[in-house]
Amino acid sequence: MKKNVFINGIGAVTTQGVWRAAFFSEARVLDHAITSAEQPSYNGLISPGAIRRMSRGMKMGIYAAQQALAEASVTIPGAIVTGTGLGCSADSDKFLRSLWENEEQFLTPTSFIQSTHNTVAAQIALQWQCKGYNITHVNGAISFESALLDTLLLLQTGEEEHVLLGGVDEVAEQTYTFLQAAGDIKADGIQETVKNSVSPGVNYAEGAHFFSVGASKTASSYAEIIDITLQNELEVSETTSFLKDFLTTNDLRPGDLDAVILGYNGDEQDDLFYSAVQQTLPSATPLYYKHLSGQFDSCSAFGLAAAAFILKYQTVPPVLYWNEKNPAKTAWKNILLYNQYKGKDHSLVVVRAC
Amino acid sequence: MTDRGVAVTGIGIISSIGETVEENLQALLAGKQGLSRIANFPTRLQEHIWVGEIKRTNEELSDSLGLSLPHAFTRTALLGAHAARQAVESAKLQEIHDLQTGFISSTSVGGMDYTERYGPTYLNSPEWHRYIPSHPAGDSSHKIAQHLGIKGLVTTVSTACSSAANAMMMGARLIRSGRLDRVIVGGTDALSKFTINGFHTLMILSDAPCQPFDKHRKGLNLGEGAAYLVLESEESVQRQGKHVLAYLAGYGNANDAFHQTASSENGEGAFLAMQKALMIAQLTPQDIDYVNVHGTATLNNDLSEGRAMQRLFKDDVPLFSSTKPFTGHTLAAAGAMEAVYSILALQQNVVPPNLHFNTPMEELDLIPETTLRHRSLSHVLSNSFGFGGNCSSLIFSKA
Numbered sequence: 175m176k177k178n179v180f181i182n183g184i185g186a187v188t189t190q191g192v193w194r195a196a197f198f199s200e201a202r203v204l205d206h207a208i209t210s211a212e213q214p215s216y217n218g219l220i221s222p223g224a225i226r227r228m229s230r231g232m233k234m235g236i237y238a239a240q241q242a243l244a245e246a247s248v249t250i251p252g253a254i255v256t257g258t259g260l261g262c263s264a265d266s267d268k269f270l271r272s273l274w275e276n277e278e279q280f281l282t283p284t285s286f287i288q289s290t291h292n293t294v295a296a297q298i299a300l301q302w303q304c305k306g307y308n309i310t311h312v313n314g315a316i317s318f319e320s321a322l323l324d325t326l327l328l329l330q331t332g333e334e335e336h337v338l339l340g341g342v343d344e345v346a347e348q349t350y351t352f353l354q355a356a357g358d359i360k361a362d363g364i365q366e367t368v369k370n371s372v373s374p375g376v377n378y379a380e381g382a383h384f385f386s387v388g389a390s391k392t393a394s395s396y397a398e399i400i401d402i403t404l405q406n407e408l409e410v411s412e413t414t415s416f417l418k419d420f421l422t423t424n425d426l427r428p429g430d431l432d433a434v435i436l437g438y439n440g441d442e443q444d445d446l447f448y449s450a451v452q453q454t455l456p457s458a459t460p461l462y463y464k465h466l467s468g469q470f471d472s473c474s475a476f477g478l479a480a481a482a483f484i485l486k487y488q489t490v491p492p493v494l495y496w497n498e499k500n501p502a503k504t505a506w507k508n509i510l511l512y513n514q515y516k517g518k519d520h521s522l523v524v525v526r527a528c
Numbered sequence: 529m530t531d532r533g534v535a536v537t538g539i540g541i542i543s544s545i546g547e548t549v550e551e552n553l554q555a556l557l558a559g560k561q562g563l564s565r566i567a568n569f570p571t572r573l574q575e576h577i578w579v580g581e582i583k584r585t586n587e588e589l590s591d592s593l594g595l596s597l598p599h600a601f602t603r604t605a606l607l608g609a610h611a612a613r614q615a616v617e618s619a620k621l622q623e624i625h626d627l628q629t630g631f632i633s634s635t636s637v638g639g640m641d642y643t644e645r646y647g648p649t650y651l652n653s654p655e656w657h658r659y660i661p662s663h664p665a666g667d668s669s670h671k672i673a674q675h676l677g678i679k680g681l682v683t684t685v686s687t688a689c690s691s692a693a694n695a696m697m698m699g700a701r702l703i704r705s706g707r708l709d710r711v712i713v714g715g716t717d718a719l720s721k722f723t724i725n726g727f728h729t730l731m732i733l734s735d736a737p738c739q740p741f742d743k744h745r746k747g748l749n750l751g752e753g754a755a756y757l758v759l760e761s762e763e764s765v766q767r768q769g770k771h772v773l774a775y776l777a778g779y780g781n782a783n784d785a786f787h788q789t790a791s792s793e794n795g796e797g798a799f800l801a802m803q804k805a806l807m808i809a810q811l812t813p814q815d816i817d818y819v820n821v822h823g824t825a826t827l828n829n830d831l832s833e834g835r836a837m838q839r840l841f842k843d844d845v846p847l848f849s850s851t852k853p854f855t856g857h858t859l860a861a862a863g864a865m866e867a868v869y870s871i872l873a874l875q876q877n878v879v880p881p882n883l884h885f886n887t888p889m890e891e892l893d894l895i896p897e898t899t900l901r902h903r904s905l906s907h908v909l910s911n912s913f914g915f916g917g918n919c920s921s922l923i924f925s926k927a
Contacts, residue, residue, distance in 0.1 A: 254783070259664055261686065266640075270722060274648055278572040278725055286726035287789050287915070290636060291665060291686035296916025299783040305800055308783040308918055309694050312638075313666035313683040320683040327701050348647075349663075355650050356660040406631075406673055406682035471664075518670060 176330045180528060181396040181482045183248070183386030185241025187211050187234035188476065189379045189468055193241055198483065198491030201466045205367045207360040209379040209468050210345050227284065228297070229264040231344035234382035235294035236301055239338055243302075246386030246394055251338035253307035254295050255324050257317035259471020261291030261310075263346035271348065294342050294382075307334065315515035316404050317341065318383075318472040322523065323402050329389045340384035341472030350378060368465040371440030379468020383475035385482075391528055396482035400424060400508075400524040408520050413450045417512070420522045431458040431524075432506045433484065435477045437513035438462040438496065439469045444516060451512050452496075458510065459503065460496040474513040478523065481509045485527040533777035533809065533925060534700045535765045538619025538712075538758030540611040541868045543855045544580035544751055548614065553872050556880040557900060561854045563737050563749055569645075571721055577733050580751025580856025581719055582607070593675065600658040602639040603752075605668035607861075608716030609675045611754035615712060616676055619758035619770070627709040627764060630681035631673045632699045633756075634691035634715035636860040638665035641720040668716060681708065686860065688914030689822075690781075691715050692755070693863030693922055697779040699759050709764045714756030714864035723859065724750055730789065732826045738857075740823035740850035741830050741896045743887040748824040751856020755864035757871075772927040774871045777907070778811065780804025784917030790828050795836025797919035798822075802840050802909065805921040815907050816846045816923070818879050820866050821896075822911040823850025824857050833911065834892040846909075849882035849897045863912035863920065870908040870924045877904050 186193040190201045191212045216225050216233050219240055225233065235256070243251065265288040272281055290296075292310040299308050307328065311320035318341035328334040353359045360366065360375035368377070387399070403420045421428065434455050436448040452460045461484075467476035484490050484506050507527050514520040541548070544562030545555035555562065563578040568585065584592075589606040590599070593613070601609070612631075621629075639662040646656035661667060666684045673682040681702070685695040692715030699713035717723075727733050727750060734747035757776075765772060782804060784797025791797070806813060822833055837845050851869050858865055873879060882896035906926050913919045 259666065261665070266722075269726065270640075270644060270647065273644065273721060273725055278721065281725055281729045283726070283729040286722075286729055289726070290688045290915050292688055292914070292916040292918055293788070295687075296783070296788060296918065299785045299917060300788070303785050305783050305785050305796065307781045308687070308916075309698075309781065310686055311683060312664070312686040313669060314664060316683060317666070324698060327705055327707075331701075331705060352643075352647070352650050352660050352663070355654075356657055358661075404681050404683065405679070406670060407679060519666070 177332055177389045179326055179329045179399045180388055180391050181385050181399060182388045182392050182394050183242040183246030184479050184482060185238035185384045186382065186479060187214060187237050188381040190466055198493055201493050203367050203465045204377050204379065204468050205365045207362055207364055207377060208345060208350055211380050229262055229288060229344060231262055231342050232294055232297050235340060235342045236298060238382040238384040239298045239340060242384040242386040243338065248336050248386050250302050250304050251336045252334040253328055253337045254298050254304055255309055255321045255337055255339050256295040257311045257321035257341045257472050258291055259314050259317045259343055260349060261312060262289050262293045263349040264344055265289040267346045267348040313519065314471055315513060315519035316521050318475045319402060319404055319521040323404060325387050326399065326402060329387065336388045338384060339387050340382065341475035342382040343380055343470040343472045345380040368438055368440040376439045376441050376469040378470060380470055381467060381476065383479055395528055397485035397525045398528040400526050402521065402523045405520040407518050410446050410450050413447055414454050417451055417454055417522065424524060428455050429457050431455055431508050431510045432503060433461050433509045434458040435461045435463065435481055435509060435511045437464060437474060439464045447514050459500050461494040462496045463494060477511050481511060481525045485509060485525060533775035534703050534759045535762060535772045536757050536774045536776055536871060537760050537770045537772060538615045539773060539868050539871060540614025540618060541755040541865055542582060542607055542610045543753035543865055544582055545854050556854065556869065559881055559900065561883055563856060571724060573724055573728060576735055577724065578737055578749045579719055580749060582752055600662045601671055602642045602662050602668060603718035604635050604637050604639065604716050605671040607718055607752065607754040608633060608668055608672045612672050612676055612712055612756040615756040615758050628680060629678055630702060630708045630711040631669065631678045632683055632695045632711060632713045633669040633672060634685040634695040634860045635665050635668055635717055636686055636688055636691055637717045637720050637723060639663040639667055640722045641718045644721050687918040688916055689859050689862055690912040690914040690918040690920040691860035693912035693920035694781060696757060696776065696867060696922060697781060697920065700776050700779060703759055703761045710760045712756050712758050715861040716754035717752060717859040717861045719750060719752040734825065737884055738825035738853050739884040740825040740852060740882055741889060741894060742885050743889045745825040745830060747826050749856040751858040753855060753858045753861050753865050755861060755868045757867060774874050774927050775925045776922060777925040778805040778809025778923035780808065781920045784919055786917055789915050791832035791913065795832040797917050798833050798836035798911065798913055799839050801919040801921040805923050809923045811907060813841045814844065816909045817905040818873055818908045819846055819848040820870050820908060820910040821848050821850045822913045823852055825852065831891055834894050845894060847879050847897050849880055851880055853883035866910050867922060870910045873908055874905050874924060874926045878902055
């Protein structure tokens, strides 16, 4: 018998600041090629020495984890499951640069030690003395969703009661410059939003999103996570059958979905996938979020936080509407999330009001 | 699902001791190690370290895979594709789409080998730009999946040196949950300047062939390689009348929560991981016939792992050996390569030797097997521990 899985706490450090009640009402639309996350004060949470030594990804991760656990009143999670596309790239960049500049001499270990993809999950385990299951998934746009799948396995089978699930990616100057050279990120100086994007590339950013996920519904619960599916590659024409198979598996009809949260990012090719799914679901209200989060491998976690917010408070923050005119709805029950990047790493997630 | 675990129906490996399962087996039986001086790329450390390097250039590996040029396979992807293809052939998977087949890989180096080579040119010339998207860890998995023709659940784990163990564990759990019928799991890592210099700064690289569990051990040797297993559900095995090589009976993942790179004195994480694996396999410590230890030959690891084994097995520690003196420490791939060695041990009823061991450690009452030993084996435990306190253990049982 599969157990139910609930989002009981959320934490985030993003371009829109940290997770809070006014998170969406105060949100502003991003219009720069690269936007860094607004940093909170880490004093009191992290020691001054560690604040200096740690990269932003590590600090944002610890902060978001703390928020998610506190909201769910979880002292020590049973497991820590994270996803990151590029890992701790700031430290990787740093070690690589000194390797090049000093021709393999005078290197120091700190940036190497902090460069492994599992650093954030490891630091959280250290901070909370969590000796349980600990893993980091690293697979492009489904890095976070792979962690979500792992979390569902842990909770549905009863292996764990509480899982700390998170996604983290950080702006690293050299890595992002290379992504600009490759055309993934828009050029410096371009000022376009997801909606009015005409130049090649996408607006990139960074962030950490954590969720305290449990097998029991609590007073702080946001929503229930029903299911997820992952697919490495698809053609636009295959999205409909991908979606229908997933809905059938979960005994859902397209009409059961009140909203669909799409990963529109302003890239013409990427957006073809989203409009295909949107057209398959004419009765679901289309929503988007990458105009607020920016693109990065684990940014889809921002979408999950948005879905959880809508289901908990039964209202859609106007800034999330994709269309200008939307049918009036008073109840939000089932929300579908769809994300992919460049035709790869497709994910579908269904969350439900609880 | 039976109590026996998830069936292993195919294995594939490439390492410095052989490019096929058979070559690896013959080297283990003959005690022929694969350490040498690094030859595939220039480095200041060339004369200072020993490595388990595969003496094949990227061009040779690419040719043997029949890849059309130009492509953007990094060495990590090339090695991975080589081993994964063997695993698929060994499992006699004719039509990869007839079942829900997934691919869960792991890597720590990813495309760093090409970024460190061509990164300095990226901002001046577009010549090598095709390798920019090859940098992230997940890219090698995509390339390998594409090479094998897999469409479906494809993802990647990266938990430093325990990566492949966790990828295998994730695959087994996906099968047990009924989400997949079949999954190819394992890991791949290429040698890179980044990692050899990184480990050098930590001062844990030995200037001689490594000596796991020896009092005078001086550190580890790095290596490269890849290995994959094909895991299938019992139903899938029965429907196809498949030959089962071994069962992945147990798995455990725990965190040491002690230090970013060092292991705790008492081996807490290692102890918990082994304990969990026994619980999942429904076995007692006495059921384990052989432990393929993580045994990197660093001062810290061997002491911590040894203490954990003494805590778990008390006065009755099973036969154990580290195969890292054969291959070097292949980081994310180590768990998968050692899974293949554990399965070979079960099939052949042999314990591979822990090479270069001379003097027992003072702190422990533990002596590894130093020569090839023939012994009937039913259950083998394989350990993989990594930076970040990530400790994982797997148990393989005789088919």
